[in-house]
Amino acid sequence: MANMTAEMKAQLMKVTGITDVAEFDKMVKEHVPHIENFDKTFEKHSPFDLQLVMFKEQIESQGTKEFRSLPDVEQKVEHVYKILIKDPDFRDISKLCTPLLKGEKDAEKSKRSRDLGNKNFQKKVHEEALRYYTEAVLLGPIAAGQGKEAALGLGNRSVVLFTLKDYEACLEDIAGALELGYPEDMHYKVYERRGHCQKALGRFEEARSSFQAAVGAMALAKLKEEKRAEVVKELEAALASLKEAEVVNPVAVMTSTDRLRIWSPHKQFPCMSDAVSIKYNADVGRHGIAEQKINPGEVVLIEEPLSWTVNVKSFPTACQGCVRTVGRTAFPSPQHPNAVYCCHSCFAKYRERLGSLDNLSLLEMFGSNSPESTNSALLAFRAIIQQPSKFFVENRSKLFEEYDKEYGTKEEGEWRFEGTETLYRGLFNLVNHMEELTPSKELETVIKSAVLLRFLISGGYFGSSPSSSGILTSEQAFLGRLLTIFQCGINYNQHGIYQAEGVIEAGKKLPIVDVGSAFYPNMVLFNHACCPNTLRINRGRVSYMVAKHTIMPGEEVTDCYGLHHLSTLKEERAPAIQKGFLFTCKCQACEENWPPLHQLEGKLSPADMAKLGTLLSKYQSNFREHRLAEAQSCCVQYLEKLQEMGIRPPHRNYEVASMALSSCFWAELQ
Ligand SMILES: [Zn+2]
Numbered sequence: 247m248a249n250m251t252a253e254m255k256a257q258l259m260k261v262t263g264i265t266d267v268a269e270f271d272k273m274v275k276e277h278v279p280h281i282e283n284f285d286k287t288f289e290k291h292s293p294f295d296l297q298l299v300m301f302k303e304q305i306e307s308q309g310t311k312e313f314r315s316l317p318d319v320e321q322k323v324e325h326v327y328k329i330l331i332k333d334p335d336f337r338d339i340s341k342l343c344t345p346l347l348k349g350e351k352d353a354e355k356s357k358r359s360r361d362l363g364n365k366n367f368q369k370k371v372h373e374e375a376l377r378y379y380t381e382a383v384l385l386g387p388i389a390a391g392q393g394k395e396a397a398l399g400l401g402n403r404s405v406v407l408f409t410l411k412d413y414e415a416c417l418e419d420i421a422g423a424l425e426l427g428y429p430e431d432m433h434y435k436v437y438e439r440r441g442h443c444q445k446a447l448g449r450f451e452e453a454r455s456s457f458q459a460a461v462g463a464m465a466l467a468k469l470k471e472e473k474r475a476e477v478v479k480e481l482e483a484a485l486a487s488l489k490e491a492e493v494v495n496p497v498a499v500m501t502s503t504d505r506l507r508i509w510s511p512h513k514q515f516p517c518m519s520d521a522v523s524i525k526y527n528a529d530v531g532r533h534g535i536a537e538q539k540i541n542p543g544e545v546v547l548i549e550e551p552l553s554w555t556v557n558v559k560s561f562p563t564a565c566q567g568c569v570r571t572v573g574r575t576a577f578p579s580p581q582h583p584n585a586v587y588c589c590h591s592c593f594a595k596y597r598e599r600l601g602s603l604d605n606l607s608l609l610e611m612f613g614s615n616s617p618e619s620t621n622s623a624l625l626a627f628r629a630i631i632q633q634p635s636k637f638f639v640e641n642r643s644k645l646f647e648e649y650d651k652e653y654g655t656k657e658e659g660e661w662r663f664e665g666t667e668t669l670y671r672g673l674f675n676l677v678n679h680m681e682e683l684t685p686s687k688e689l690e691t692v693i694k695s696a697v698l699l700r701f702l703i704s705g706g707y708f709g710s711s712p713s714s715s716g717i718l719t720s721e722q723a724f725l726g727r728l729l730t731i732f733q734c735g736i737n738y739n740q741h742g743i744y745q746a747e748g749v750i751e752a753g754k755k756l757p758i759v760d761v762g763s764a765f766y767p768n769m770v771l772f773n774h775a776c777c778p779n780t781l782r783i784n785r786g787r788v789s790y791m792v793a794k795h796t797i798m799p800g801e802e803v804t805d806c807y808g809l810h811h812l813s814t815l816k817e818e819r820a821p822a823i824q825k826g827f828l829f830t831c832k833c834q835a836c837e838e839n840w841p842p843l844h845q846l847e848g849k850l851s852p853a854d855m856a857k858l859g860t861l862l863s864k865y866q867s868n869f870r871e872h873r874l875a876e877a878q879s880c881c882v883q884y885l886e887k888l889q890e891m892g893i894r895p896p897h898r899n900y901e902v903a904s905m906a907l908s909s910c911f912w913a914e915l916q
C-alpha cells in the first residue's frame with residue numbers, strides 16, 4: 247500500500263463508503279490480496295472495481311449454485327438485482343455517483359481572472375484577455391446548471407471574440423452565458439451583440455429577433471435615463487440597418503476536410519467507400535474485401551460512433567461531445583467540475599442526444615486510466631440511454647431475439663446499414679463470446695448490468711416513479727439482458743479515440759495519445775491484422791480509415807486493434823490477441839513472422855532510388871509550409887512507385903512513407 251497516493255485512497259474510500267483508514271486498509275488487503283503496487287494497479291482498475299468486489303461477495307455469500315443454474319441472462323440479472331437491492335450502496339446508486347474529482351471551482355479566483363481579462367482587453371492584448379476569461383469561465387462554480395461567475399466570464403469573452411470578428415465563436419459564448427444564468431438586467435447587452443454577429447454572418451431574420459429581444463430586455467436593465475435612451479437609440483438604428491440589408495445566404499466555404507471524404511459511397515454501407523464490400527465466412531467471420539484497386543491515401547470509411555466516452559484523464563482537454571481538443575473557447579460542463587465542451591452547441595447537442603440519464607461521474611466510476619482497459623459497460627449504457635425503453639421493448643422480437651453473426655452480408659435490395667433500428671440490430675449481432683465467459687466473469691458482467699439497470703430505474707428511464715423493489719418488471723429484466731449482451735459485444739468491438747497532442751512535424755513520430763473509446767458499427771466489420779493495410783485517423787470522435795498502401799482487388803481490407811508487428815514482437819502479440827480478442831491471428835505478419843521496425847529491410851537498388859527521387863524531401867518541405875494536399879500527394883506517389891517496382895511490405899521504405907502519409911492526415915484533421 248506504500249505506493250498508493252493519499253488522493254487515490256481518498257477517492258477509493260469515498261467509493262467504498264469507508265471512513266476509517268485502518269478499516270479501509272484491512273478491507274483492501276482482504277479482498278484484493280494480490281495488489282502489491284497499488285498505484286500501478288489503480289491505473290488499470292476503475293474505482294468501481296473495488297465496489298464490484300464487494301457486490302460480488304454478497305452474491306457469492308448466498309452461494310452461486312442458483313445463479314449458475316439459471317437458464318438465461320434475464321433471470322440472472324433478476325437474481326443479482328434482488329440480492330443487491332438490500333445493499334444501501336446499490337439502492338441509492340446515485341450517491342455512488344457524485345464527482346470524485348473536485349475540480350478547482352472558486353468564485354473569488356474566477357472574479358480575479360475576469361478582472362485580469364478586462365485589463366488585458368482594455369490594453370487590446372486580445373489573446374491574453376481570452377486566456378484569462380477562459381480561466382474565469384472554468385473556475386466559476388456551477389450548481390443546478392447555473393453559475394453566475396462562469397456566465398459573466400463567457401459574456402466578457404464574447405466581447406473579445408466579437409472584436410476579433412470570430413462571430414460563430416462569439417454566438418457560442420453568448421448562448422453559453424445565457425445557459426448558465428447571465429444576469430437578466432444585462433441581457434440586452436448580449437442580445438444586441440448576438441444580433442450584430444448574426445447580421446455579420448448574413449442571418450438577418452435571426453438578427454432582427456435578437457435586436458427585438460434586446461429592446462424587450464431593456465425593461466429589466468438597470469440604467470440611468472440618459473444611458474437608457476442612448477441604448478434604445480442604438481438598437482433602433484441596428485433594426486433599421488437590417489431593413490436596408492439584402493437577405494443573402496451565407497457563402498458556403500469549402501473546407502479542407504471536404505477533400506477527405508467518401509466520393510463514391512457504398513450502396514448498403516453509406517459511410518464506406520464502394521471500393522470495399524463486407525463478406526462472411528465461417529473461419530474469419532465478417533470482413534472487408536477490396537472490390538477494386540484502392541490507392542494509397544484513399545478514404546475507405548468515415549464514421550461517427552454510436553456510443554463513446556472520454557477518458558477521465560482527458561476530461562480537462564477533450565470535448566465530451568465531439569472529443570476534439572477544446573480550443574481557446576472552452577465551455578464548462580454544468581454537471582462535472584473537470585469536464586468541458588469545445589463550445590455551447592456541442593454541449594447542447596450532447597445533452598439532447600444522451601438525455602438526462604447520462605452522468606459523467608459514471609465515467610469516473612467505470613473508467614480507468616489505462617489505455618488497454620475497456621469501457622464496455624459505459625459504452626453499452628450510453629447506447630441504451632440514447633433510445634427510450636419503448637424502442638427496445640417494441641422491437642424486441644424484430645431486432646433483439648435472433649442472433650445473426652452474418653448480419654449485413656446477405657441483406658439485399660433496399661437494405662442499408664443506417665438508421666436506429668439497423669444500427670442497434672448491428673450492435674446486438676456483434677461477436678460477443680458470451681458462451682466462453684468464465685463463471686466469475688459472467689457474474690461480474692451481470693453485476694455491472696444490474697448496477698446500470700439500477701441507474702436506469704432510479705433515474706426514471708422506465709417512466710414510473712423510481713422503485714426500491716427488488717422485483718424487476720419484464721421490461722426491466724429485458725433491458726438488463728440487453729445491457730449484458732451489448733457489454734459483451736462492445737468488449738470485443740471497440741476502438742480507441744486518439745488525438746494529436748502538440749505539434750505534428752514532418753518525418754517525426756506522431757504525438758498521438760488516446761483520449762477515449764467508442765463503438766463504431768461499421769468499423770468493427772473489418773478484421774484485425776498486425777500488418778494492417780489501412781491507417782486510422784481521428785477527427786475528434788469521427789474515425790477515418792485510409793488505405794496505407796495500394797490494396798489490390800480481392801485483398802482483405804484490415805484494421806489493427808492495437809498490436810502492430812512494427813512495435814510488438816510476435817511472442818508478445820499472439821498471447822495478447824488471444825487473451826484480449828479470443829482468436830489466433832493468422833495475418834501475414836504473424837504467419838511469416840515479420841520483423842519489428844528497427845529490423846526491417848530497407849535496401850533499394852540505385853535505379854529504384856533514382857525513381858523515387860526527391861519525393862520524400864518534397865513531402866517534408868510541403869508539410870512544413872502547411873501545403874498538406876501537396877505533401878500527401880508526394881507520399882501517395884512514393885507508395886505507388888514502390889508498388890510498381892514490385893517492392894512489397896515488410897519494407898522500411900513502405901513504413902516511412904506510410905508514417906508520412908499518416909502525418910498529413912492527422913495534421914489536416916485536427
Ligand atoms: Zn465539441
Ligand SMILES: [Zn+2]
Binds near residue numbers: 776831
Ligand atoms: Zn497478426
